[in-house]
Amino acid sequence: MGTREQLVDSTRELLWERGYVGTSPKAIQQRAGAGQGSMYHHFAGKRELALAAIERSADELLAAADELCAPGTALERVTAYLRREREVLKGCPVGRLTQDPDIVADPQLRAPVDESLARLRARLTEVLDEGRAAGELPAVLDTAALAATVVAVLQGGYVLARAAGAPEPFDQAVSGVLALLAAHAH
């Protein structure tokens, strides 16, 4: 991995673990094993590094949603996505950024967070639409609302797990929404 990549990767980890306000340029340099001169050769500063790191996290969030493109019924695909292996106690590297006031207040830093979560919801809406068209889900259900519910369950499940210091509440929240969806599927 080149120095530039190493810097972006270290920033991504630190934003995930400590957030924007808790991440100093010095901490990024130390984790990346790069000097100050090297960092400022590649990036104008912490904000530009954060932007590259957030864009990478956003890309990975969407890449992870590939389970939704696998074969199977809509419910099977949503189930596979919700049940995929996750570092539950670390939380979501994208969702956690919404608690960073400096990121939310900065349109450029917030954009990849907003766009990736919006695209994830749009992709889930398509899957649920296919399920509805196939008669798998009732026509009366608002698939865009359901997609927001599914993504919210993931993001909120992380919150509950981190509060509890254990993954169980995340698993329960996922089980609950899947049971509700499954009861509708026919």
Place this chain on the structure above:
Amino acid sequence: MGTREQLVDSTRELLWERGYVGTSPKAIQQRAGAGQGSMYHHFAGKRELALAAIERSADELLAAADELCAPGTALERVTAYLRREREVLKGCPVGRLTQDPDIVADPQLRAPVDESLARLRARLTEVLDEGRAAGELPAVLDTAALAATVVAVLQGGYVLARAAGAPEPFDQAVSGVLALLAAHAH
């Protein structure tokens, strides 16, 4: 409001807005209009202030769940709780603390966060149990899982709204889970 109360209140606001790592003793003093001597007269330091502030936020989270004790069917009570007026773009003052690594890593600071969310889930489980006993919800549903789903939808709804810079995704996520629950109610 006395100085002690003012200090706790200011800490609570700053933790909500900026998190633990982003809140300095100086910022607390400035917001509270209190001097350094006054702050250290009442509290040993930032951590003790944060503990008092987190306990107050946790109490308010549970007090707000009083909608769940109102008369009505289980679904009506869950709906009233989910639809109550909220500062959606500010997020949850308790849930947001789970993104603070210094709070999650400190058992004493995490305890009120964990306990209040666990008690909220327990209260929702009771309401759903009553609905199940009354034949309003199918006996097959796992009410503890559903309660976790409902709280996760709220917490994740805040994440989606803050990402979007608009309350709509929160409202969609709530509508989606209520539609799923309503379709079961009979």
